[in-house]
Amino acid sequence: MFDKILIANRGEIACRVIHTAKKLGIRTVAVYSEADAQARHVKLADEAWLLGPAAPKASYLLGDKLIEIAKATGAQAIHPGYGFLSENEEFAAACEAAGVVFIGPPASSIAAMGSKSAAKQLMERALVPLVPGYHGDDQDPALLARETERIGFPVLIKASAGGGGKGMKIVERAEDFAAQLASAQREALASFGDDKVLVEKYLTKPRHVEIQVFADQHENCVYLFERDCSVQRRHQKVLEEAPAPGMSEERRRQMGEAACNAARAIGYVGAGTVEFILDTLTGEFYFMEMNTRLQVEHPVTEMITGQDLVEWQLRVADGERLPLLQEELHIHGHALEARIYAEDPAKDFLPAIGHLHVLRTPQVSQTIRIDSGVVEGDEISPYYDPMIAKLIVWGEDRPAALRRMRQALSEYRIVGLTTNVDFLATTVAHPAFATGNVDTGLIARHRAELIPAEQAVSHDLLAIASLAELAEITRLAALRRAQSNDPTSPWNDAAGWRLNEATHTELHFRDTSGDRIALAHYRCDGFIIEIEGESIACKLLQESHGQLRFDLNGRQLTADVIRHENELHLFVFGRHHVLQRFDPVLDGLDEQDDTGSLRAPMPGTVVAVLVTAGQTVEKGQPLIVLEAMKMEHTIAAPAAGLVTELLYQVGERVNEGTELILLNTET
Structure with missing residues (x-):
């Protein structure tokens, strides 16, 4: 086994590889850009080397420099993770030429599958069923337009060398084809350095089902069952699960054997994923592409098989045989993975940047796993993918896994930037997903339910916010009394006293509907909070570091309340709500620019x-x-x-x- 490896990646996948390396007693070398100098993967590794500026082209894509660092540090192998150079045949070949083991398939296998169009042609010769399309080398726009007319709309334009939704466009009308083709080519060139595309018939209700394959250098190949990755936005996965809902044993065997045949056809070694489109209307499956690397969603496979796929990668790369044969592999239970992103679902999933002012997660256990490359206080920068974490849960069956996922998502506390946590919680709870009625159009079809329009904060939530503010007023008053030369001064009192009036305090908030006012009347056993004509009897039963236990009209509830700048973040009823706090005298009413x-x-x-x-x-x-x-x-x-x-x-x-x-x- 290797003594030292270099990890040519960043973020959660670098941390994931380091975890297994430490378990096996392998020393690790991390690399980092200037933007990642304080990143988690840098601190976890045994040593870390600076590559260059933040832009990937000036850092993580510098193959020659990565090999130089591996040689200088005595690293015997390079693990590429996923993305960046993980599917670059030139980098794999350069590693081999330099005497450094590339922890992945041979360069020839990457080359065979690196071009989507060439891979389609290869699979066609191997009699693997393909979606109707054009996979040729001639990229003349006029030819592509004619081929599109032959295939029939809607079609899907895809970057030939790509993945992860980059350079992928759905075209439903002939008049949109030229603009969408140009956009796909630009994205493909920017992401992969190659603007070549292919065009395929777009199935209107497909499922995205992929098979995890593994092959060693001794001609052994197995499949570790399937993952359903149908829930996607912008052609990128956000929820994955294993096994796929409703998959029969016969269909599983057919797809698994087809995937292994595809791997054998190109002399594959290591971890790979063969992706299929499963037509929900006919039950037929079609080869889509093969990812010649470890996938982002590999943890769900690990959870249902009990295997460490990174350990398998390391052992196979070192020349060992596969740890298990096909008949020794079994499915146990059900696993789900939710990708937690810094993004705004209401703005077409626009990525967000900023600091993780607060990052609190569910408790990790044998059934709850979190893969992340960031910690509280870190920054989500504009240079890389905005993933915060992968939340993976396991259950005895799919309903149990769904319950565990819903609970775990409700325990996340993230403040500082917009995230998709509430969207994920809504999606997991939606009847279509809960019943396994999934396909790649699920989000678009149920968008209004999954991403509802913002509404005014309810009176109950305003009452909870008011209790939090009253607790803060009391805390600050006690602090002033402790520091004052006159503790009995009325200026240090927080009881809402008014001359010739009932004791009360006026609290001002702002939400999407505008300014909201809560009038808190002090009572000997709590408060009566008056909000827009409704009176709510409230008691603050307990408060500790922002966690409130309270009574609203006889209902005892808990909430986490976090202050960040002028915002009040309420985590209650399994959702995250944000209110602006303001003082009309001190703050004024600045108009927001909506242009x-x-x-x-x-x-x-x-x-x-x-x-x-x-x-x-x-x-x-x-x-x-x-x-x-x-x-x-x-x-x-x-x-x-x-x-x-x-x-x-x-x-x-x-x-x-x-x-x-x-x-x-x-x-």
Whole structure:
């Protein structure tokens, strides 16, 4: 077994590999960019080496430098994780040439599957069923348009060299094809350095089912069953599970054997995933692609098989035989994985950046696992994927796993940036997902239920916020008394006393509906809180470090309340609610600028300018395209008007909130 390995990656996958390496007594070398100098994976490794600036092209994609560091540190092997150089045949070949073991398949296997179009042709010759499409080398836009007409709309444009939803576009009308093709090619070039695409028929209600395969250097190959990854947004997975709901033993065997045959056809070694589209209408399955690396969602496979796939990778790369044969592998229970992202589901899952002011997680156990590359206080930067963590749970069966996932999501406390935790909780609880009626269109089909419009905070929540504020007022008053030369001074009293009036305190909050006022009347055994004509009897039973135990009209409940700047974050009833706290005398009522649709929603690079100065545009017309956090974001006109000035050009970097275009809407 290796004595030392280098991990050519970052974040949660680097931490995941380090965990297994430590278990096996293998020393680890981490690498990092300037933006990751204080990252968790850097601190966990035995040693860490600086690669360069934050941009991946100047750091994590420097294959020659990674090999140099491996040689300098005496690392015998390089684990590429996933993403970055994990499926780069040139890097795999360079490792071999340098005498450093690449913990992955041979370069020839990566090359065979690295091009989606070439892989489709290979599978076609091997008689593996394929979705109708065009996988050729001729990338002439006119030819692609003709092939699309032959296939029939809707179609899916996919980056030939890609994955993870990058360079992937659904096209439903012929008139949209040219623009979507150009966008897919830009994303593909930016993410993979190759703008080649393929076009396939888009199945309207498919499931995304993938098979985990493993092969060694002794011609042994097994499948470790399947994962259902159908719940996706922006063609990227957010919920995964194993085994797939409703999968028969016969279909499992058919797909598993097909996956192993695909691996054998290219002389595969190591961990790989063969992805299939399963047509829910016909029951037929079609080869989609093979990922020649470890997958993000591998923990659900580990949970149902009891195997450590990273340990398998290390042993196979060191020349050992597979730890188990096919007949020795069995499914035990059910596992779910939820990807917790810094993103805003209400804004089409726009990635978010910022600091993790608070990060509290469920308690890890044998049935709850958390893979993460960040800790409280860390920053989610614009340079990399905005994943905060992977939450993985196990249950004796799917209903048990669902219950455990719902409970675990309700225990997350994240403050400092927008996350998808509430969205995940709503999705897991939705009847369609709970009954296993999943396909890749689940989110789009139930969007209104999964991402409901923001509503005014309820009176009960305002009452809870009021109790939290009253507890804070009492705490501060006690602190003043302790520090005062006159503890009996009325200025140090928090009882709401008023001259010739009943004792009360007026509390001011702000939510999406506007300003909200709660009037708290002091009583000997608690409060009567008056909110917009409703009176709520309240008692604060216990308060400790922001955790409140209270009584609302005879109901005893608990809530976590976290203060961050002028925000009050309430975690109650399994959801996260945010209120603004303000003092109308001190704070004023600053008007918010709602013209941000022509401002950059986050730091990024201008990749396309679609209009010219002096051009008249219609409401909703695309104006400019930004690339940020590996995805493209189109800025559209908020109203009809005249473009008076373009403030940025293609290739220029912009900061969050930067005005991009001047648009005169009064023409």
